[in-house]
Amino acid sequence: MDASLEGPIGRQFARYVAPNVLGMIAMSAYILADTFFIANGVGANGLAALNFAIVIWTIMQATGLMLGIGGATKFQVYKSQGNTDAANRTFTNAVMLALFASAVYLVAVNLFATPLSYVLGADADTVGLTDTYLRVIFSFAPFFLVNNVLLPFVRNDGSPRLAMGGMILGSLANILLDYLFIMVFGWGMFGAAFATGIAPILSMAVLSIHFIKGRNTFRPVKTRPDLRLMGSFAALGISSFIVEISGGVVLLIFNLIILSFEGNIGVAAYGVVANIAFVATALFVGTAQGIQPLASHNYAQGNTANLKKVLRYTIVTALAISIILIAVVWLFAEPLANAFNRDNDPHLTMLAADGLRIYFVGYLFAGVNIVAAAFFSAVEQPGRGLAISIGRGLVAIVAFVFAFAALFGMTGVWTTFPAAEAATACLTVFFLVRLSKAMEAKRVG
Template sequence: MDASLEGPVGRQFVRYVTPNVLGMIAMSAYILADTFFIANGVGSDGLAALNFAIVVWTVMQATGLMLGIGGATKFQVFKSQGDADAASRTFSNAVMLALFAAAVYLVAVNLFATPVSYALGADSDTVGLTETYLRVLFGFAPFFLMNNVLLPFVRNDGSPRLAMGGMVLGSMANIALDYLFIMVFGWGMFGAAFATGIAPILSMAVLSVHFLKRRNTFEFVKTLPDVRLMGGFAVLGASSFIVEISGGVVLLIFNLIILSFEGNIGVAAYGIVANIAFVATALFVGTAQGIQPLASHHYAQGDARNLKRVLRYALLTALVISLVLIAVVWALSEPLAAAFNRDDDPRLTALAAEGMRLYFAGYLFAGANIVSAAFFSAVEQPGRGLAISIGRGFVAIVAFVFAFAALFGMVGVWITFPAAEAATACLTAYFLVRFSKAMGCRHAG
């Protein structure tokens, strides 16, 4: 029995979700800091290059989340069942797979950075900037992936505040280093990527306290790679993978369409919208990751009543966050856009401000979709989690974006996200109703 997960569900919800949301805000802030300092230190070409490079970065980030969240979900189930050996083997296999993936990404990006940059939409003005950012950032691939594995394991091992501390320290240091490297040293895109790469190293230094103070109930053990176990937690983490990589897919599709409408200035405007949206999405991802230990624990214990409470609190939290986000963006869209416009280009500000107001309406539905997908994966129903994640991240986006862009131009691009999330919310609602009925029957039984 995990004492850290006992007590009133409301209190445990606050204990796990609050620090994780704050940590995810801080963690996503370093991308926003890159956007701000690149916009003001390099200009609109640098902003467009960053938007191209982030497409590839999301693939690595998605892999880390899949292994970390999926592995930690399996770890929590084994831990709640009292199987310490299986819990440690799960961690060990997650680490091995993360390091293997890191090596693949590091080599592949450094070999193919130039053709990949062109494929992402870069031109003669932006290809060098994009290539530099990718090569430097992926030089830190082992640290990014290991940090993404350690964070959810430490959180599931009863130290959510320490996990938050790691994310906050890494992100705050990244922001300070962005200013130093870009604005003071004048290192441009190299400085931005270098500052971002240092962040996971500092985060892992904080997480090491969990082991140094012997709070850990898991450890790395000598074991052969267990393909079945790896496949199991990869499936459980698949919805997290899809949630993250869908952001990259949306970026790629939107970048290419916007290039045809507005050129690099349009991509720069979308870069402003997308990177502010990364912070917004982090609020929901933070909520989703925060409920995972609670949902997995009560699921393993067969506690249907508390499981439904966790879900109810999560959906209510997502709704409140959505309403606040939409209100803030509608009130501050023009000042936010202007903050990333070094050259005071009126077209850039107008495009970004309009985009924010339309795009962010989608968070009214996105919050419930993201939280529900993670919840289903946490209770070992990855099929439902995957269906929601694939629906919002691939199927719905592709179904709407080309038609809307052809019909409404740039406005059509901006409203694709709200339309896709609203359509997916119908599927989410269906799954939630079925789950509630099943839990009601189980409780009655």
């Protein structure tokens, strides 16, 4: 029995979700800070280059989330069942796989950064900037991936506030170092990537307190790589992987389509929309990660009543966040766009402001889709979580973007996200109704 997850479910929900949402906002500010300082320190070409580079960065981030969330879900189930040996082996295998993946990414990106930049859409004006950002940030790959594993394990081990502290310190340091390296030292794209790379190191330093003070119930153990165990927690984390990587896929497709309509200035405008949206998505990812220990624990304990409460609180929270986000963006679209417009280009402001207002309507559906996919994975139903994640992140959005862009131009591009999320929400509701009926039947039985 995990005492840290006992007590009134509403209080536990707040205890785990609130700090994790705050932490994910801080963590997402890594890229938003880069966006702001690059836009104001390098200009529109730097902003476009960052948008190209983030496509590849999301692959690394997605891998870290898959291993961290999947491993922590498996860890929580074993911990709740009192199986300490299996819990320790899960942590050890998650770290081993993270180190292996980071080595692959580090070598591959540094070998092929320039051709990758061209594939991503860079031209003569932006290829050097994109190449520099990719090489520097992927040199920190081991720190990004191991940090993404440690965060959910420490959170699941009864220290959600410490996990939040690690994310917030990393983010604040990133913002300060961005200012120093870009605006004071004039290091441009190198400075932005270097500042971002330091952030997970500082986060890991905070997380080490969990071990130094002896609060940890897990530790690395001597064990061989267990491919079956790795496969099982990777499957549980695959929906988180798809949620994150779908953003990169969408970014790539949108970049290439927008280049044909508006050139680099259009990609810069989309960079503003995409990076503000990155923070918005972090609110829902934070909620999803926050509920994971609660859902996994009550699932392992067979507590259907509490599981239904967790699901209800999660959906209501996602809808409330969505409504607030849409209202804020509709009211402040122009000021938000101008914050990333060093040269006061009216066309950039117009494109970005229009894009923000249309694009953000999609979060009315996206929030529920994201948290529902995570909930299914947390209760060891990764198939449903994966179906929702693939539906919203790949199938629906690719199906809509080409048709909408051909019919309605840039307006069609912005409308793609709301349309894809609304279509996926139909599948999400279907799965949730079936789950609710199954839990009710189990409770009655």
